[in-house]
Amino acid sequence: MQHIFNVSDITEYIQEILENDQILRDVWIQGEVTNFVRSSNGHIYFSLRDERSQIKCVLFRRDAIRQLFLPKNGDAVVVHGAVRVYEPNGVYQLYADLIHPIGEGLLRQRFQALYTKLEREGLFDPSRKRPLPPRPRYIGVITSPVGAVWHDIQTILRRRYPLAHLLLAPALVQGEDAPATIIAALEALHRDGRAELIVLARGGGSLEDLWCFNDEQLVRALFASRIPIVSAIGHETDYTLCDFVADLRAPTPSAAAEQITPDIRDLQQAVWGYAQRASQATELLLAHQRALIRSFSARLDHASPRRVIDDGRIRLDDIVGRMNSILATQLQRARMHLTSLERELTLLHPRHPLERGYSIIVDPTTRRWLHSAGELSDPQAVHVIFADGHAEGTIRPVSKAQGGHNG
Structure with missing residues (x-):
């Protein structure tokens, strides 16, 4: 009985044949580009045709970004790739990786071969690229x-x-x-x-x-x-x-x-901006330094010996003024006391009773004041002192009375 295959089996079988074919897995095909379309994800789809046939082609994004030349409809090109089956549709197509315009095909092949060699050696590694000096x-x-x-x-x-x-x-x-x-x-x-x-x-x-x-x-x-x-x-x-x-x-x-x-006009603008910022920073710094100087000056003035001396002079003047006031008060009090003493001495002076009519009897022999009749002898020579003069006399007879005064 004849074996019956399903579609997938036949497609896989054809795919295996194509992949194992030495020519079809590394082939260059030339033709005219038609139906050129770039998808939203970066893949490129087109067909190659000649006067009798055409073949569908796909150039995936990973290969498209490496191309030095991308064709448009009507261009004659040479395309490198592998022929395989697209299983969902059961059609064969060229999976391209290189595209060159016709006429430059050989040079492009040499270019690509040398590019691949040097790239593998790391000559094109982006990490080795150096930054340029800015100015x-x-x-x-x-x-x-x-x-x-x-x-x-x-x-x-x-x-x-x-x-x-x-x-x-x-x-x-x-x-x-x-x-x-x-x-x-x-x-x-x-x-x-x-x-x-x-x-x-x-x-x-x-x-x-x-x-x-x-x-x-x-x-x-x-x-x-x-x-x-x-x-x-x-x-x-x-x-x-x-x-x-x-x-x-x-x-x-x-x-x-x-x-x-750089553009020198941009540099000039930048320098102007730096100058403005430097000027503002300088002004702020100067203002800060001036404030510090004023603060230090105030502290120095406060701690200055001249200030201490001036304060001492003020305190001394204040003490002298207070002392003068105290001395004046004490002197006034002393004067008043002396005046009071003077009045008391005046009142206590022996002349004061004499001026009121009294007299002083003195024993001329002993020069003692006689204060009572009991001190008199009979007769008694006396010296009598009055306010306006004195006299000599004799007192007789002497009469001594109890609790009384005799003259």
């Missing part, structure tokens, strides 16, 4: 001294960043002898030692015109450079191996001149 003073330029590129770079930098000094290292930029002259120019800039970065520049051209920049020895020389390299070769859509090994790839030489230097 270079000396810039080495490797290019033809007679081309428009050298003139354009000078013109742009003269306008954009006149502080930079250009060091021209002349070289051929086309032909078989070009790689050797470029390597020699690179070595000359290293010996000079002033360049902070090097620009390798050339105008646009065909793949053949730019082929010298895919030279393996030149690429390795750029990789070994101690100075950062900027590649500015061709137009924006032109790529060479020098672009991949350089620390920076500029789409054109003119763009390189703008990318490697």
Whole structure:
């Protein structure tokens, strides 16, 4: 009885045949591009056709981003890939990984082979790319001294960043002898030692015109450079191996001149801003220092010997004033006391009773005052003192009465 296969079995069988075919798993196919579509996720779908047939093709995003050339409908191209079956639809198609325009197919193959070799060695590793100096003073330029590129770079930098000094290292930029002259120019800039970065520049051209920049020895020389390299070769859509090994790839030489230097007007604006900020900071610092000086001056004035002396003088004046006031008060009191004593002495003075009519009787012999009749003898010689004079006399008879006075 004949064996019956289901669709999946047959599809898998055909897939196995195609995958094991030495030609179909590594094939180059040429034809005209038609039905070109780019999906939202980055995959590219198109067909290749000739006068009799067509084949569907797919270029996945991971491969599409590595292409140096992407076709459009009507382009004649050579496509590399593997023919396999797309099982859900049961159709065979070309799973592409490289696309070249017809006429450049052989060079593109050589380019891709060398690219793959150098990439595996790590020459294109993004992690090894060095940052460029932000404000270079000396810039080495490797290019033809007679081309428009050298003139354009000078013109742009003269306008954009006149502080930079250009060091021209002349070289051929086309032909078989070009790689050797470029390597020699690179070595000359290293010996000079002033360049902070090097620009390798050339105008646009065909793949053949730019082929010298895919030279393996030149690429390795750029990789070994101690100075950062900027590649500015061709137009924006032109790529060479020098672009991949350089620390920076500029789409054109003119763009390189703008990318490697700041605009002096931006620097002037930044300097002005820094000056303003410095001025404001200085004013704030001066104000702070003035406040500190005033504080220290006040503290010094407070602790100054002159201030202590002045305060002492004030306190001394205050003490002297208080002492003078106390002395004046005490002197006044003393004067009043003396006046009182003077009055008392005046009242107690013997003359005071005499002025009121009394007299003093003195024993002329003993010169004693006689205070009572009992002190008199009979007869008694006396000396009598009056307020306005004195007299001598004799008292007789003497009469002594109890509790009374005799004269």
